[in-house]
Ligand SMILES: Nc1ncnc2c1ncn2[C@@H]1O[C@H](COP(=O)(O)OP(=O)(O)O)[C@@H](O)[C@H]1O
């Protein structure tokens with residue numbers, strides 16, 4: 430189709446020559462009727478094919494980019510946790526939305542312009558050669574001159590485009606960050622500061638865009654001058670030939686028209702540069718994400734399916750360091766958790782407790798050592814089955830902006846009856862508050878569950894665990910942010926839920942720790958003491974006592990209640 434519209438355009442100068450030489454010079458009335466009609470037909474065909482072409486290309490480009498966007502999203506979701514956090518959510522989001530948008534605009538325009546302009550240029554060249562090949566060579570001498578500015582400016586454009594897309598990422602990042610931290614911003618009165626910061630990012634973005642536009646618009650006048658140079662030469666040589674009778678006037682007019690029309694698509698080709706370079710920059714940024722390694726969900730060989738824990742979980746000389754961290758977070762951790770036991774991990778904040786339990790579902794992979802599940806290394810396990818076997822409740826419960834029912838069933842691949850739902854929420858001590866809500870289980874919880882209290886969110890998380898029925902339960906300071914009443918409700922629920930499961934608890938409260946079969950004290954990434962509560966209390970001046978004094982000192986009430994303990 431681009432071929433047709435290119436070919437049609439090249440008919441124009443030939444028609445012009447016929448018009449001047451035959452109609453005017455020879456006064457041919459028959460041709461005077463045919464020629465205008467030909468003009469009309471030629472341009473109608475050109476216009477229609479142009480429309481069809483643009484339309485089909487746009488459709489192809491839109492759906493092609495939709496595929497790219499989907500691959501990007503799928504890739505992001507499948508990346509290991511360790512790959513997140515390096516750059517913010519906003520930056521990643523801008524790659525999925527803005528970069529694909531730029532790529533899409535580029536692809537449609539570039540293919541269309543490149544095709545149409547190339548074919549038009551080729552057609553014009555044919556017309557020129559047909560009209561007068563000697564003049565043609567003369568006109569074309571200016572064309573090589575266009576290569577240098579196109580290359581130089583093109584290179585600049587790519588760099589600037591990349592900067593523009595990066596600074597759009599900053600804008601997006603700042604926006605998503607501030608909107609999710611809006612409470613903090615208001616509570617510390619940082620509104621003005623954030624507005625100023627945003628203005629800065631926004632201006633930087635505009636500045637980048639402006640630089641991009643500058644180079645983009647620089648090409649056009651340069652190409653214009655070079656084109657005028659070529660045509661000037663043709664006028665000079667052609668005019669000379671007409672005066673001396675070597676050339677008819679019609680030939681010259683037809684020729685000059687063709688020459689003028691040849692520079693149009695060449696200029697267009699130069700202008701596609703900006704689109705090409707922007708698209709290339711966007712494509713690079715997209716490829717960078719697609720090149721990042723995915724999470725290995727199935728070990729290549731000897732994948733085994735994780736089943737109910739029957740013997741023990743064993744950490745054997747585990748060391749771990751976060752990808753970007755300067756020092757090791759866990760060093761040489763060894764511990765054995767017999768199936769069905771209740772084990773507590775205590776230690777000052779930052780000592781690596783959460784990191785330790787996050788190794789179990791393979792959110793992170795240990796750098797050294799092995800974690801054995803009933804004697805088999807979890808690195809060889811099917812990760813889906815491993816994660817299904819583990820229920821984790823953390824301090825901040827993550828809820829989707831959906832109904833309570835949808836949140837409870839989220840990710841569950843079996844159907845659950847209303848009776849089972851009520852039973853599970855009852856065990857988790859959540860049925861009471863859910864029933865009191867106006868729409869019960871169908872109440873929406875708001876973004877991140879903002880319509881619920883901390884204790885309510887916590888009890889939903891427990892209900893989720895009951896429904897999933899994991900063999901290993903991990904509680905990472907699940908109750909530390911709660912008031913006494915909520916905590917009591919949750920403690921009661923936990924007693925039921927912990928039955929027939931292996932439980933690993935990170936806790937600060939003596940009431941929880943005291944019931945543990947074994948307590949591990951973690952400090953600076955090492956296990957410094959372990960034993961039952963009583964054993965550890967007997968070690969005078971031990972880390973455990975120090976830890977208890979410190980953490981209970983912050984809770985005088987708990988200390989009072991917990992006083993009648995064997996000292
Ligand atoms: N995603 C992470 N990337 C880099 N360092 C981290 C990350 N998460 C935690 N850390 C660091 O690892 C150490 C242990 O953190 P964490 O396991 O959360 O401690 P705890 O749960 O005992 O309070 C801390 O020094 C913390 O700064």
Ligand SMILES: [Mg+2]
Nearest residue numbers: 782783784905
């Ligand atoms: Mg923690």
